[in-house]
Amino acid sequence: MRTLQKLGRMPIALTVPAFAILLVAFGVPVIQLLLTSLNAPAFSVVNYHAFFERPANVRVLFQTIEISVVATAICLVIGYPTAYLIVAASKRLRTVLLVLVFIPYLTSLLARTYAWIVILGDRGLINNLLLDLGLISTSVPIIYSGVALYIGMVHIMLPIMILPLISVMLGIDNSLIAAARSMGARPLAAFWRVFLPLTLPGIRSGVLLVFVICLGFYITPQALGGLRDALLSTVIAAQVQSALNLESIAASAFILLGIAAVVLSIFGLDISGKQGLAAQPTRGSRPSRLPCLGKLAQHIKELFAPYRSKRWIAELYQPANDGGWWQIVGAAFVTVVMFFLLFPGLVVMIMSFGAGTALEFPPSGLSLQWYRSFFSNPSWSGTAWTSIQIGVAVAILSTFVGTLAAYGLSNTVPRLRGLLTMVILTPITFPAIVVGVATYLGLVKLGLIGTKTGLILAHSIGSIAFVVVIVSATLANFDRRLEQAAQSMTAGPLQTFMKVTLPLIRPGVIGGALFAFIHSFDEVVLSSLVGGAVRTLPLRMWESMRNELDPTIAAVASLLMLLPVLWLVALYVTWWRSRSTAKQAPPNT
Structure with a gap:
């Protein structure tokens, strides 16, 4: 309990697991890659x-x-x-x-x-x-x-x-x-x-x-x-x-x-939006490089001022044009x-x-032959099961670590929060091939090339970033006074988080988990570099697209296109349930 209380006083400590994974699988290899490029x-x-x-x-x-x-x-x-x-x-x-x-x-x-x-x-x-x-x-x-x-x-x-x-x-x-x-x-x-x-x-x-x-x-x-x-x-x-x-x-x-x-x-x-707003005043206040042209333009504006005034009065009470053609x-x-x-x-x-x-x-006729081929062929169904296993593991790890990091960052000072957030987001802001090469070098040192553990770590560095972004956006609208009220009633940091914070940010956590799973399930570049003997469904699809245009891939692509609908339905149900809970909260209180 004392440890949790100390963590509550130092929220930055909650970002340690995320930065540990990021440094081991990506950060240190990037530095080594830079030193190698500089000979x-x-x-x-x-x-x-x-x-x-x-x-x-x-x-x-x-x-x-x-x-x-x-x-x-x-x-x-x-x-x-x-x-x-x-x-x-x-x-x-x-x-x-x-x-x-x-x-x-x-x-x-x-x-x-x-x-x-x-x-x-x-x-x-x-x-x-x-x-x-x-x-x-x-x-x-x-x-x-x-x-x-x-x-x-x-x-x-x-x-x-x-x-x-x-x-x-x-x-x-x-x-x-x-x-x-x-x-x-x-x-x-x-x-x-x-x-x-x-x-x-x-x-x-x-x-x-x-x-x-x-x-x-x-x-x-x-x-x-x-x-x-x-x-x-x-x-x-x-x-x-x-x-x-x-x-x-x-x-x-x-x-x-x-x-x-x-x-x-x-x-x-x-x-x-501050930069966009600030750009307007500077445009008008900037001194002209040609004063004579500026004075001429001012005189022209004054000449047309009566015309603009008459046009404004004439159009003031005119019915608005519905712009049908537009x-x-x-x-x-x-x-x-x-x-x-x-x-x-x-x-x-x-x-x-x-x-x-x-x-x-x-199609000349309708049939389910390509779907039957997908489920009966081990080279397809086996790789799909491997991708699901890896995706679920990545979603669990990334959601847990990313939620902790987002919660810790939300309680730090703004300047430090912005810097640390940018560091966490580097795997999804760097070019994908650079991330892939750096992760490959990092996993080679750990001996995890061609293993499921290596793929889980490789996929997690990007998935954690997605979770941090989504959960941080949810925490931005979270009322901190609710936590303070719970702590004033002798609730500890863990109890406050589990009973107050987590139920209110649950839609963001579930959304982060879904995005983490999607990111892992669709990953090709990292999987092709560090997967080795572990074949995932995207790699199987990529091989079919490059070498043989197996019609079974059409059934696989169709199933993958149905996944976003399921994700959106899940997110909507989660949002609807949280909204219903929020409406019922005042009477229960």
Whole structure:
């Protein structure tokens, strides 16, 4: 009991288990990887010099940056209006659209990538449709090209861009836009001068997340891109799996990490909105470099002031324009985006019930043969059971450790909390291939390569980060006075946490556990590097996608696409039960 009381006075101690796992499996290996890239103990940049001496490496590096920038820009161009239209919709429609965005976000990356292989392949849906219509005589090489690469990357990254934008837009006070309109601003001017600056934190967060993930993208570019579209992550993975030249691998990994670190340090990850708000006054107060032009502009504004005053008075009591055409265009745009996000999954689901010997759309007949093949074939069902075992273990470990860390961080000073949170989040903010290489080196030292324990540790470093984020968001809305009331009635720290805190943050804990399981169940990069003889379901799917296009994978992908629906139902039930408990609490008290 004294130990628990001491921990209550030092909440930072609750983060020790999380940091222990992070340091052993990731932190220390990253430092060793850095020292190796610097040719320690001699400490030189000979490895980096050797990297840039090869024109092929430089070309791949610039190609990686170019593809990441273009994919991020496409996601922003599509994602911003989509998020704006979702927020502007009615509450019920907004909820439906949010669920439709969440479903592909929670769906297995491999399943979504496989869906585009089926659609864009030489005998895929698009080529078959064009052949049937007589528009082409031979298959068009769509897959293994830059077009297919961008389609797949944008499809996977688009929800990651939309969700931060929606989060920020929902927090904007609509009265600010109404005030701008009441002062004579046109809709476009009100949007450009008021709404857009307030959404800059969401834009910054979405762009950074998408860009950093694209830098370390491995699976989708490998499956959909051609040889001319290789990314640096693909080169690093090939070096790890073929000839383990540790110095070259370390230099390549830290060059990729350095690009991500530079971008993160320039733009930051603060989504509080203060920077976006602060940017407005400085724009008007900044001294002009050309005073004569400034005076001329001021005179022009004064000349048009009477006109603006008359227009404002004339439009003040006019009935608002419902913008019928804009509503139709907006509804059509959102429909196209939702179709783009959901249609590939629907195609795979329909094809998985085909009765033919190969996948076809639409199916010539209906059958469950591919589902029976999945459950009867040990190479499929056995790997699925292995993934479930590892996922459950990762969820239990990550939820316990991550909840303790989130609770400890919530009780520390803000400056230290922000620093420690960023350290915990490094496994999901670093490029995936860099995390994979560092974890591989760490588990080699522990002798855990090719073991389930090694896979559990490898998956946990990212899953803990997800749990910390979700539980911390739940604790941000938690009323600390409830804990103080319990402690004033002689309840100890453990009893207070179990009886008061945990029941109120249970939805966040369950949500963190579900995200931890999903992260582990869908992990491919880490599993391919450290799994060894332990084969998981994603690895089995990846082998089938690369070597043999077994139709059974359509049934597997369909089952994985149903999982997000089950996760959302579980989260909704948990939220509904906690809400019912909160409503019944006052009478019971």
